[in-house]
Amino acid sequence: MTERKGKNLILLGAPGSGKGTQAAKLTGLLGIPSVSTGDIFRENIARGTALGKEAKAYMDRGELVPDAIVIAIALERIDEADCREGFLLDGFPRTTEQADALERHLTAAGRAIDRVFLMDVPTEELVRRISGRRVCKDCGASYHVTNIPPAREGFCDLCGGALRKRGDDEEETVRNRIEVYNANTAPLVAYYDEKKLLSRINGMTTGPDVVFEEIRKALRA
Ligand code: AP5
Ligand code: MG
Numbered sequence: 001m002t003e004r005k006g007k008n009l010i011l012l013g014a015p016g017s018g019k020g021t022q023a024a025k026l027t028g029l030l031g032i033p034s035v036s037t038g039d040i041f042r043e044n045i046a047r048g049t050a051l052g053k054e055a056k057a058y059m060d061r062g063e064l065v066p067d068a069i070v071i072a073i074a075l076e077r078i079d080e081a082d083c084r085e086g087f088l089l090d091g092f093p094r095t096t097e098q099a100d101a102l103e104r105h106l107t108a109a110g111r112a113i114d115r116v117f118l119m120d121v122p123t124e125e126l127v128r129r130i131s132g133r134r135v136c137k138d139c140g141a142s143y144h145v146t147n148i149p150p151a152r153e154g155f156c157d158l159c160g161g162a163l164r165k166r167g168d169d170e171e172e173t174v175r176n177r178i179e180v181y182n183a184n185t186a187p188l189v190a191y192y193d194e195k196k197l198l199s200r201i202n203g204m205t206t207g208p209d210v211v212f213e214e215i216r217k218a219l220r221a
Contacts, residue, residue, distance in 0.1 A: 007032065007086040007219075008111060010093070012188055013119030015177040016126035016133070018203050018211060020142050022119070023090040025212045032086040035077050037070055039090075039140065042166075059168050062176035064094060064184060071101045078105075086114075094185045099192075116192040117215055121203040123178055130174045134163035148208065 007030060011019040023034040041059060044052030051069070058065045074092045077083070093099040106112055121129075132145040134154075138161030143150050150157050168177065192198040199218035203211055 007114045010089045010116040012116050014126050014181045016130040017119035017121040019090045019119055021208050023088055026088055032088055033082050034088045034090050036090040037074055037092040040073055062168055062173040064180060067095055067097045071098055075105050096187060099188055113197055116197045118189055118198055118200050119203040120200055127174055130169050133169060135166055136161040137164050
């Protein structure tokens with residue numbers, strides 16, 4: 001069976017739960033863009049913009065960028081032409097205020113969220129995954145030193161760029177990001193469950209392809 005286009009989807013989950021990894025696979029499958037607020041901030045940091053400078057201070061501490069900033073950026077992005085047939089949100093919304101703003105915005109445009117996938121992974125595994133993560137400095141592709149190694153150590157399979165650790169992936173910052181997730185973002189699980197939009201995905205299975213298969217099943221359900 002083929003999956004339908006025109007889906008407005010959310011990937012919800014703690015830092016390191018595999019949102020970015022699955023987003024890359026899902027956009028290929030569904031032909032819809034992935035919108036990652038974290039990636040938007042990292043691109044702005046790389047370009048040295050005022051937004052990047054402001055976001056970096058929060059990101060380096062593992063804290064959330066203030067709602068007013070994130071909401072404006074995310075809603076503007078999903079209004080772009082390439083999101084008209086659907087979009088996959090990775091890392092947004094992350095607070096109830098962000099979720100409410102998203103809903104108001106979509107409702108006003110006669111649109112709605114179709115499904116929310118919760119990437120379910122225990123905390124210790126999150127820390128292990130993030131500490132082994134390496135990302136391509138050129139195209140942003142994500143690897144793991146043991147779980148998902150590149151063919152040539154230190155270099156991206158896709159573009160040959162050098163792999164490096166992300167700035168906010170030191171263990172102390174990671175633990176803070178997980179605490180921030182539990183305090184601010186975990187309430188969105190109940191929020192979307194009550195709206196009957198939530199699909200729980202076991203993110204602990206043996207590898208990204210198995211997790212992807214679970215998401216595909218949930219999409220067809
Ligand atoms: P963001 O970039 O969104 O980071 P995050 O939510 O902390 O999540 P990560 O990107 O670390 O993990 P992931 O779930 O994408 O996992 P991945 O697929 O890479 O946000 C960064 C910061 O920006 C925030 O802290 C905040 O400051 C700010 N921000 C962003 N959005 C915001 C918002 N809405 N509001 C306020 N502030 C915001 O996988 C992790 C590792 O595991 C990789 O190495 C991967 O290869 C490996 N892996 C993946 N899947 C598997 C598997 N199934 N088995 C084994 N290994 C796997
Ligand atoms: Mg990510």
